[in-house]
Amino acid sequence: MQQDSSSLQQSAGGASAADARSRLAADYGRVRALSEQLCEPLAVEDYVLQTAVETSPPRWHIAHVSWFFETFLLRPFLPGYRVFHPRFEYLFNSYYEQTETGFWPRPERGLLSRPTVAEVYDYRRHVDAGMARLLADCADEHWPMVAERLAIGINHEQQHQELLVTDIKHNLAYNPLKPAYREDLPQAPAGDPDAAAxxxxxxxxxxxxxxxxxxxxxxxxxxxxxxxxxxxxxxxxxxxxxxxxxxxxxxxxxxxxxxxxxxxxxxxxxxxxxxxxxxxxxxxxxxxxxxxxxxxxxxxxxxxxxxxxxxxxxxxxxxxxxxxxxxxxxxxxxxxxxxxxxxxxxxxxxxxxxxxxxxxxxxxxxxxxxxxxxxxxxxxxxxxxxxxxxxxxxxxxxxxxxxxxxxxxxxxxxxxxxxxxxxxxxxxxxxxxxxxxxxxxxxxxxxxxx
Incomplete structure (x- = not known):
């Protein structure tokens, strides 16, 4: 999803370019960390499962959001950036036709055993290192577009965090053992609802x-x-x-x-x-x-x-x-x-x-x-x-x-x-x-x- 460039400029208010970079860098780090925290309770077998056409394996989600930053920020704006893997652009594109690389069919995301989960996390670290360099070295003339796309990418990853949670739930519910994602989640207090007004x-x-x-x-x-x-x-x-x-x-x-x-x-x-x-x-x-x-x-x-x-x-x-x-x-x-x-x-x-x-x-x-x-x-x-x-x-x-x-x-x-x-x-x-x-x-x- 995208906002037009004017919306980001107005949302930044009167903040200096340095303040804007600092804020977006902090947001980037916080959101990227949450994606990995949401995956911490998973076993490695949980990462590759897809139990419905509309869902995706957790491994795909955490790779796709890195693909977004690599495709729309690092490749066009970071001089000398080296892509992590030449076929990841095809494998982890969701539905963007105008990237011209095509994409692996959504219903078949759970049919692939490779790349491994470890390789996907290596990919995330590679992209994070590139983003750190881009935030530190981005030329002033490129910053407005970089800031706009970075804000979109951060919000895009938050959307996929929600999908991570709901897709994990669907995967675990499919299992007749009904395993818990986390045993320590609180339960609602007992009682009947009040009448709606x-x-x-x-x-x-x-x-x-x-x-x-x-x-x-x-x-x-x-x-x-x-x-x-x-x-x-x-x-x-x-x-x-x-x-x-x-x-x-x-x-x-x-x-x-x-x-x-x-x-x-x-x-x-x-x-x-x-x-x-x-x-x-x-x-x-x-x-x-x-x-x-x-x-x-x-x-x-x-x-x-x-x-x-x-x-x-x-x-x-x-x-x-x-x-x-x-x-x-x-x-x-x-x-x-x-x-x-x-x-x-x-x-x-x-x-x-x-x-x-x-x-x-x-x-x-x-x-x-x-x-x-x-x-x-x-x-x-x-x-x-x-x-x-x-x-x-x-x-x-x-x-x-x-x-x-x-x-x-x-x-x-x-x-x-x-x-x-x-x-x-x-x-x-x-x-x-x-x-x-x-x-x-x-x-x-x-x-x-x-």
Whole structure:
């Protein structure tokens, strides 16, 4: 993903070039270290596994983010840079057609035993050494472009950190042993959820999209533009496991009247009867699954009891939309979500907290307000992923990140328990195909103001 050059210049404010270099160098080191920390619990066998077309092996992720820095920064801007391996450009390119090297097919990333994990880490160290030289020696005339691409690369690696977490979870859940990624991950406190409250928003004329003076933003968050909203209400927290279980118990997965046509087809084709990673407890009998204690949920801490108060997660857009229809509500539009979130502090249960699983909503404060806006689960909206008015994709290979995917996907907002807190914001537009479930995806309900 890419911002245009003006957004980075404005986000730097009045900082000197030396300050900007120092800040970006620190960010680079911090983010690169986190990728490796997230991989520390893995056995070497875990690095090469790919259990679905939409996932990638951890080894591929940690190599691909180095490929990004090598391709878009070191090769064009560091004189005398020697590529680590001449075929890595093909092997670890994701989908950039304009690099002219092609790329190994995504569904087959888990079929390769080489390069070894050790060689991939050697590659990372090689790229890090090159980046240190580039940050120290970059000519002033090249610095604006280097700074822009470095900011993109740092945020790009943060996106792949989230994919690392979710792909590792999918790999471990595929295993009948249900091994834990980390045994020490905290569990949610026992208890039932409080009742959701619905907060009123006046609507009217508003603006959405990134404010380029506020910091980094991807190009698909721009340009900022006016929207006209009718009065609406939003639930002050995410839908919980207990509420979703009511939908299941009421025959939600058996009633075609609740589903979009493509959603009902997905239910039938995939045999969906519950969110991804839910499974009956050993003692539960078929037809006796009406209570939360009859279910278990695969987590990064292993197979655990289903917590009624936790947000339901790992649901597709089709499931979110069907649940909303069953509840007599709807999903918010992305404009409604962003207008409601504008100005809210970007805090929540993010990867920084180390829980790596959605947690129950915090207690409602005296002042009220929306809870769980950031972190816990990405929130499905009813908005198709399309260009904002006036959007133009940037030129060159980096412009391929966002614009060419503006077809057939739906927008999600807010971040998850696997997202870095400094990587999300109110204007952030994530996007997925409506059938996909492996990310931490949840539901916030909306309704028209009567």
């Amino acid at each position: 619905y907060l009123h928003f006046d609507g009217g004329r508003d603006e959405i999209g990134a404010d380029l003076a506020a910091g980094f933003a991807y190009d698909n968050e721009t340009p900022r533009h006016p929207v006209l909203l009718r009065p609406y209400r939003l639930a002050d927290r995410l839908v919980t496991n207990a509420e979703y279980l009511e939908f299941i118990n009421d025959g939600g997965y058996r009633n075609p009247a609740l589903w979009l046509a493509d959603g009902w087809a997905a239910v039938q084709a995939n045999g969906w009867r519950a969110p991804l990673y839910w499974e009956p407890a050993d003692r539960a009998r078929e037809g006796d699954l009406g209570s939360a204690d009859a279910w278990r949920q695969m987590t990064l801490g292993g197979l655990r009891a289903l917590s009624p108060a936790e947000p339901v997660c790992h649901v597709s857009y089709f499931e979110a939309e069907a649940f909303a229809r069953w509840a007599g509500k709807r999903l918010p539009t992305e404009a409604e979500w962003e207008a409601a979130a504008a100005g809210a502090p970007v805090t929540g249960n993010c990867v920084d907290q180390g829980r790596l699983h959605p947690m129950p909503a915090p207690a409602r404060t005296a002042g009220g307000g929306l809870r769980q806006l950031f972190g816990d689960c990405w929130e499905w909206t009813s908005s198709a992923y399309l260009a904002y008015p006036g959007y133009r994709p940037p030129a060159g290979a980096l412009g391929e990140y966002n614009g060419k995917f503006m077809c057939g996907q739906m927008v999600m907002r807010g971040g998850s328990c696997a997202t870095s807190q400094d990587h999300t914001r109110a204007s952030y537009r994530n996007f997925f195909y409506p059938h996909e479930r492996w990310q931490f995806k949840g539901i916030r309900l909306a309704e028209d103001q009567q």
